[in-house]
Amino acid sequence: MAGIYIHIPFCRQKCYYCDFYKTVNTSLKNRFLSVLSEEANVRKNYLQNEPVETIYFGGGTPSVLEIKEIDKILKMLGGHFEISKDAEITFEANPDDLSVEYLSGIRQTGVNRLSIGIQAFQDTHLKKMNRRHDAAQAVEVVENAARLGFDNLGVDLIYGLPNLTKNEWKESLKQVFQLPVQHLSAYHLTYHEGTAFYTWLKKGTLKELSETESVDQFNMLVNEAEKAGFEQYEISNFARDEKYSKHNTAYWFGKKYLGLGPSAHSFDLKSRRWNVSHIESYIKGIENKTACFEEEQLSEKDRFNEHILTRIRTQWGVSLTLVKEQFGAELENYLLSQCAKYIQTGNIQLSQSTLKLSKNALFISDKIMADLMII
Ligand SMILES: C[S@@+](CC[C@H](N)C(=O)[O-])C[C@H]1O[C@@H](n2cnc3c(N)ncnc32)[C@H](O)[C@@H]1O
Ligand code: SF4
The missing domain is CATH 3.20.20.70 (Aldolase class I)
Structure with a gap:
């Protein structure tokens, strides 16, 4: 898809x-x-x-x-x-x-x-x-x-x-x-x-x-x-x-997408690409077959951070089983240890191996998400 x-x-x-x-x-x-x-x-x-x-x-x-x-x-x-x-x-x-x-x-x-x-x-x-x-x-x-x-x-x-x-x-x-x-x-x-x-x-x-x-x-x-x-x-x-x-x-579920047009972003599971945010440079780049985008290869750390950042914002939450499957037991444990204080205060709920932000934590989600990522 x-x-x-x-x-x-x-x-x-x-x-x-x-x-x-x-x-x-x-x-x-x-x-x-x-x-x-x-x-x-x-x-x-x-x-x-x-x-x-x-x-x-x-x-x-x-x-x-x-x-x-x-x-x-x-x-x-x-x-x-x-x-x-x-x-x-x-x-x-x-x-x-x-x-x-x-x-x-x-x-x-x-x-x-x-x-x-x-x-x-x-x-x-x-x-x-x-x-x-x-x-x-x-x-x-x-x-x-x-x-x-x-x-x-x-x-x-x-x-x-x-x-x-x-x-x-x-x-x-x-x-x-x-x-x-x-x-x-x-x-x-x-x-x-x-x-x-x-x-x-x-x-x-x-x-x-x-x-x-x-x-x-x-x-x-x-x-x-x-x-x-x-x-x-x-x-x-x-x-x-x-x-x-x-x-x-x-x-949010990390599917592939292609972005067309100036400033559009693309993602193919391994890298991200973003077109130049300037219409003339975009047009010239495509017309002259020169690059009009920048690209970044995603490290495992980047992929882990993105996975947490996008899913924790949704009602479906972060599945620990999936984290373990995709990133290994070490990162799963890291995530759990970073979450511990938020689980204790009730800002994050852990149920059926899934981490979700609780209702009262949604507005302060930026701070929580920063704490869950690998720096
Ligand atoms: C990029 S706009 C495009 C939609 C369309 N051109 C329009 O004006 O409705 C998409 C949405 O981003 C939101 N948005 C844009 N700038 C924002 C800002 N500074 N703060 C919060 N929401 C913003 C607006 O709700 C807007 O409808
Ligand atoms: S400046 Fe354009 S894109 Fe931005 S909100 Fe207004 S109409 Fe939409």
Whole structure:
């Protein structure tokens, strides 16, 4: 089983918090699309003929693409890879692009899962983030998508935003769980260097929420999701009716994936590769057949750390049997000794040879994970 990630590096405007690789200059779109096909052709053996079970259009903003361009990319991938008939094909989209016509067009292409970036349901916050849509529009597009037959719909929200009150966050959660969605990704705001939010934070024109407020919002998220029948299957991801993101779950389970496009990452079990985060260098690299990526061979220590880091974040946890099988008894014992204090305090639960973070430890998971890794 393998996955393909395609990075569409264009956005109509830049949100003030975001540091994903993107450009607002769409003049290179056509050249990018032909280079993308070329990259897929050059790298068609990367997945070693494993059936592709998931395809993920991420960005940037994939919904800057025209329907015929999405169609062409999918047909092109079908020509190079063995795509499973029931593959999950996810498409990240911004509400301001999702007219009824566009939504029904996407459905015709074979895309069967939408991930819609809503971020907040208060127009004041949306404006402060430099989003192009308002809350009413977000509600409308989700309802339209469901009416048009999308039955695997996800939305993204951000909490911990400056001045986001407890009541506003509760209102956003209430709103999202009333919508016909099966999936929610909710991320705490990160202030990334180079973004406008980061600059304003350093200047003092924007104030970070306190730790207590952030923890309260996280707890509210977990509780409201549970009440609404959503399973927290990873720290930031919730699904009902087991509509997990198969693509992201495959990342956490260490499956192979090929990443196409600038800044996209690939993994073939032994090494990781990441394309240059610069559209011109990416295009020139593929056109001139020069390397436009960096690669790292993974040592056993790297693989162990990644295994723990990704699985402990999920509801499936870390299986000690699997750790022993893959990394040997010595590393299994190392892991158990590193976990001992957390098992004692109840932050980690050990049951049926599986280690899981307990509910109250999810928000401090970064610190715990750092302690479990080999440095
Ligand atoms: C790279 S964006 C692409 C999606 C799409 N372009 C959009 O704007 O909705 C994927 C998701 O990452 C999250 N995200 C981006 N920057 C973030 C940040 N600084 N802190 C928390 N979440 C962030 C947002 O929820 C966003 O929907
Ligand atoms: S959040 Fe989405 S639309 Fe906004 S800048 Fe990032 S990728 Fe672009």
